[in-house]
Amino acid sequence: MESARDHTSDDPYAGFNDYDHAYDLENVYEDKEFLQAVARSSHGRRPVTAGLKGPPPAPANVPGTRGGGVERMRTMNMMALRSSLGSRRGAEVARPMTAVRAAGYTSAGRKSTFEGVQGVTGFEKGDESAEEKYKKLEDSVNDILVESILAYDQKNYKQALEKAKEAGRKERAAVKLREQHGVTETNLDLTYMVLFNLAHQYMANNMLNEALNTYQVIVKNKLFANAGRLKINIGNIYFRKKDFGKAVKYYRMALDQVPKVQQKTRIKMLNNIGIALVKLGKYEDALVTFEECMDFHGDYSTALNLILAAYCLDDNEKMREAFQRLVDIPLLIDDEHKYMEQDILSTQLLNNDELRQWERQRKHLAEKTILTASKIISPSISSSFAEGYAWCVEAIKQSVYAPLAIELEMNKAVDLLKQGELQAATEALMAFNNKESKVASAAANNLAMLNIMSGNSKLEEATTLCEQALSLDRYNASALVNRGNIFFINGDMKTAQQYYKEALQVDSACVQALYNLGLANKRLGDYEAALQSFYKLHNMLLNNVQVFCQLASIYESVEDMSQSIDLYTQANSLTPTDPAILAKLANIYDSEGDKSQAFQCHYDSYRYFPPNIEVIEWLGAYYLDAQFAEKAVNYFEKAVLMEPNNIKWQLIMASCQRRSGNFQKALELYRQIHRKFPNNIECLKFLVQLCKDLRMPEEKEYADKLRKVEKVNQLRIQRETDSSQGKRRSPNSTISLPIAPMSQGSSSSRGSIRTPSASARALLERDDPYQITKRNLENVDLSYKDPFGNAPARPKTGNRRADNEDIFDDVDILDDDLLPDGE
Template sequence: IKITQNIGVTFIMTGQYADAINSFEHIMSLAPNLKAGFNLILSYFAIGDREKMKKAFQKLIAVPLEIDEDDKYISPSDDSHTNLVIEAIKNDHLRQMERERKAMAEKYILTAAKLIAPVIETSFAVGYDWCVEVVKASQYVELANDLEINKAITYLRQKDFNQAVETLKMFEKKDSRVKSAAATNLSFLYYLENEFAQASSYADLAVNSDRYNPSALTNKGNTIFANGDYEKAAEFYKEALRNDSSCTEALYNIGLTYKKLNRLDEALDCFLKLHAILRNSAQVLYQIANVYELMEDPSQAIEWLMQLISVVPTDSRALSKLGELYDSEGDKSQAFQYYYESYRYFPSNIEVIEWLGAYYIDTQFCEKAIQYFERASLIQPTQVKWQLMVASCFRRSGNYQRALDTYKDIHRKFPENVECLRFLVRLCTDIGLKEVQEYATKLKKLEKMKEIREQRIKSGRDSSGGARGKREGSAGSDSGQNCSASSKGERLSAKLRALPGTNEPYESSSNKEIDASYLDPLGPQIERPKTAAKKRIDEDDFADEQLGDDLLPE
């Protein structure tokens, strides 16, 4: 039988499934065993024969385990000699072998059911139901509940949450172990859907059914954590760890709890322990780096983030965080490298785009900043500041025609933007275009409208009466002014305001005459060295000067 079994396995390895089936069918007819039955199911699965898969599953279920019933291990209270014998054989080698054989049988049956259920019927649910019915009619009745829970988990994998919930709710009246497992899964499902009241009630049911279930305790801690009671949540996580020291979820969550409580040393200790268990977990590596950052130890944070990007090299958030840390340390070149890598993998992060644009302006490569501000204007088309920056970059790099076209385009999109009109008036004046008068007239109208608006606000403030009313009116007018400025994009972001010469916000003049002065959104240009400005000095100019001893030849 063993030789025939090895022949069958060899046929499977060489892909000769028909021959393998013959070998395993021969074994199952003569001396059925679990391995041969499982391999027979695999062979039928490989050739896609549904009916034969069903028959093979029934044969696997019917394999006799040859294990004594557990009743014989129950001690009668009156016979002391029998009690001693039973105590001696409760955990002897034979009993251990029986337990192993039973566990192996359950593993084969559950694996076979999970394998064939999706393919033996029209849908996986119908297939699972068939497997459950076959198992219920066999000696493995208790496995039927595990199969049902696996069915619910398969629904979860297929994102069918409603069916998963319906399947799990059937276990509310079952025995405590199965009820606890089902309630744990239900609690987790409701937690994911942000229904914390339901999640909490099922977590309570799971804990009451099995107080030593670490998953149930962890879920109960999660529901309390969501309500903001971090100290109590930590107690449940600790209890879960006492019941099962390898419960990584509880250890991770207790680390998050300590972070919330600002007990950073204890949080770091939890995550470092977790790192020893889960060596390459990206989440754990990030949490360690984050804790070091909160502890104001950027060098350690950078070191752990470097480990993180070795595990997930395409994570744009981790790369941008590295760039941010290097920037705070004053290492602009390294910061640029990681911000650029982050931009490559995710070119829609406004903060990264803004930093790269500001970096190129700071280093006087305005033409390179253009692509980043253009990208920002695509992401936020209603923000005028990005388009103004693109135009300023063109002007800075000497491409006045492109700058003019860009300002005209901005004016078409944002006709009430005063700053854009000022740039147009200035550019048209410099180039000598006739359109200058048209833009000057528009600018004058806008200035007048602004003046009228300001007068209305002032008169409304005066008519409100009372010191309190005046204060409220003033605050209201200020906030209204700020809102209008931000809505039109006339204020720079904090990053770009930090550049030299960009400390003042855009302000329109309240004079009645046209004021075409403007503030460059990129700040004042750095003066270039005037190498050809001075007159050439003749050698004779030095004739009257006396040379010092340090300049004379030795």
């Protein structure tokens, strides 16, 4: 037995057929208590279906009637149980009870009876409850709110607003679902959060009216705790809408909702009230409000606002008091190192942590605020700008911001330079000679720059100051640039390059050194190096007009016109009103033969800067070439106004009037020119020609004047020629020089070459007799020629034919088709 038991335990299939008898349907049928419970239940009292017929009852005379009764009860209970199970299965087809119907498979299939038992016992999962539904809906609202806030943090304001609206829709659906199920308790915190986020997103998208309406909904709901504080947001909306009166009203209403223990919040609200009062022009009320802020807990922005309010009231005492309050604000920065200096890693870590960054930001804000306030009040608190600055410096030296005094003195010198007080600025900079090395180096460098700007006479002094600055601080990039600039002015480009490169080694971000290095390379003809320097500068200073123009000029020098046009066009897009860039573009287009683009650029340049004489000349010549002389007159009139003593523009203007057919106007202009320049040959020639064309009697008068002027001009040229050639003549020789014909555009004052007085003196001291040189004037061309071409032919309507002249004398003009047909 022991061995058999061990053998059974080692069997791998032992227990395979074992199962729980509670799930055996046959055992359920044999369970008397279970059958009685089913019979007493509603399932057992159901009528027996026709398909489930039990065996006939046993006859009364059969022995064992008592046992037969028990069996009958058992059979009825089984039938009731099967009926109830069949009714629970619903669509399951009943098994056929006769042999006539063939057995087969049905679409419903056979299901385990245990599924029916599960249905009876209620083990199936029921529907989701209403509480779970609106709880799940509220969770989805929270998720959407988080998405909206994250989108706002990523500056995607449009998506944040869409998510906020979606959260509002789902929150209203959750509230409606609660009302449908009779739940009066609502989630007020969720509703408040949804509305507040929606209003905030409206503000971010600059939808002020929608944001205002949403905030009003929150504020008017008494169920929301502390909703009155949101009136400060409503005040901000009115402030952005520039309705400062209502902004002050809501700021004060919000201030009443904040307890006095929350000092920082109250200070911010009071500061907003003060700024709104300044906008309304109520400077006294604003001053009182800012003073109240400073009494609680002052910060830099509030102190600066207090100074500005006192400045608007022009109250010197209040300005001094406010500035003293500003410098009394504690710095809250500890400069002592609380770690071992030899620990390099700890030093680097603690110098870049968040606390150290905050300290640097606060220090920078303090310096900026104090320097700004000093610049504002210095001209007002004293009789002069220098005295006001001196008072501010003394006030700073006696505070925790004493290191700022040196920087303030440097700013004083810079402000004096901006005001044009060079002598006072120089004295202020000279005061830094006894300061520490870096400050003295900066002051010497500024003095050197002043001397460079004064001209070549101060270059030696500038050189001395630059050397002094470099001796105090060899790594002063600005001083190296100024030293290179001096060599650049003197024309020593190689040495200037060396100083610019050294400045770039000290400070790779020194844009002045890089720009000047490009200019030096351009002067030396090294265009490739110049392009490299300016392209580096372009990467540092994006969209800088001067860099674009330098690059375009270099490409123009290497005759790459397409690239030059592209760069000049980019520069023009940045500064569309710059006439110099437009003139450059016009000249390039003109050289390329694109007259239409050249005209457009010249015209735009003329619109922005009309006094450019070169542009005026080009536009006038363009209209003359296009045979629009009447339009060219308008431009040459501007040239005459700019250069009234230049006869060229007056002659051209009169010629334009003549070419456009305004002969009387042209004649009047020529007369004015003749009165102003009586010895001008071209003007007299035009007068003679016009009077001849118009058959005026003054033709003879002007012709006589022309001959006299030409004769005087010829004698003058002959005399000058004799004086210039006199000392080259040998004794007893006669020199005959032909008179060179005068150009059409020359005036009486042109073409003469003055010889030294020594040659004339030598000619007079000669002992040989003076000989008269005969001139042959027969071949001299004294004919008139218009520099702008021949004038248009005059109309011949005044000519009439003779009465006895036949108009059909010239029969060749008649075609055969015009003759009558012969019969």
